[in-house]
Amino acid sequence: MTSALRIFSNRAVSRAGVPVLAFALGLPAVASTVSGSVDLMNSQDPLVRKHKDYSGVVVWLEALNGTALRAASGESKSAQMIQKNKRFTPHVLAIPVGSAVSFPNFDPIFHNAFSNFNGQIFDVGLYKPGSSRTVEFKREGFVRVFCNIHPQMSAVIVVLKTPYFAATDKAGAFRIPDVQADQYELHVFHERATSETLRALDRKLTVENAALEVPPVALSESGYLQVEHKNKFGKDYPPVAEEQPAYTGVRK
Known part of the structure; x- marks a missing residue:
């Protein structure tokens, strides 16, 4: 039994690394933090x-x-994007x-609130x-709201099929916790970067049983052109002569 276990363990390590070995032995997978700026x-x-x-x-x-998994228990499946002072907050939400x-x-x-882009079309x-x-956002994609x-x-709502994600803070720092080896x-x-610029930033990395600091990411906004969006009917917004009066409830 000991020799058989040793052979299986060696193969597990050589083929897929720590996660497969931990699974084979019934041990908890090692999780680390990936951070950068x-x-x-x-x-x-x-x-x-x-x-x-x-x-x-x-x-x-x-x-x-595909061997890295994180337990779904305790995983938040709800989020909020408030509307206040005629702004969506947060401006970028990852889920x-x-x-x-x-x-x-x-x-x-x-x-x-509405979106008529391919990420997910909706109109509340x-x-x-x-x-x-x-x-409810049922498929991955970039949803412009x-x-x-x-x-x-x-x-923008970024819908992802992985549990390992983060959004940068004002200093540009990000931190992805509980990443399995x-x-x-x-x-x-980034909403103001071209698809070509973003693809060029893709990189492979190996997460082991220690915190990983990713080299700084230099992201250029060159080539981005902002286009005025249409309303939900695909037409220009009508000119607004004055702000709408505050809602005071249903008149009786």
């Missing part, structure tokens, strides 16, 4: 140029051989596939202050 370059955004705000870049890991996102309206005016309709609507009433409102490919998303 993103530096935005060639940006025309005033928050980046004047205030060095590098937040909202999403970084995630995809296992190359796993299957998550439900609520869109509470904290403004004294009506809102209508017009709803009053103090109420909320919820959307707008308000059908206020053209200045926009946000395995081989991964690192991917990056």
Whole structure:
């Protein structure tokens, strides 16, 4: 029995590394933290140029051989994107596939969150202050969110099929905890970067039983052209002469 176990263990280590061996022996998989930073370059955004705000870049890991898993118990499947002061907060939200996102309206005016992009098309309709609507995101993709009433409102929801992801803070730092030892490919998303720029940042890395610091990621916004979006009917937003009056409830 001992020799048989030794042979199996050696093969497990040589073929797939620590995760397979741990599984074969009934041991808990080793988890580590992957961290790093993103530096935005060639940006025309005033928050980046004047205030060095590098937040909202999403970084995630995809296992190359499929052996890395994380227990689903305790995994949050709900998130929130609030509407207040005619803004979506957070502006960039990363979630796993299957998550439900609520869109509470904290403004004294009506809102209508929607997306007509391929990530996931949805329209929660017009709803009053103090109420909320919820959307379940069933497939991976990049969902650009707008308000059908206020053209200045926009946000991005990044829906991922991996539990290993993080969004950068204002300093550009990110931290992905509880990553099982395995081989991964690192991917990056930024709403003001071209697809070619983002693909060039893909890199392979190996996570072992120690914290891993990823070399700094230099992300250029060169080549990005902002295009004015349409309303949910695919038409230009009508000009607004004055702000809508605050909602005061149903008149009796």
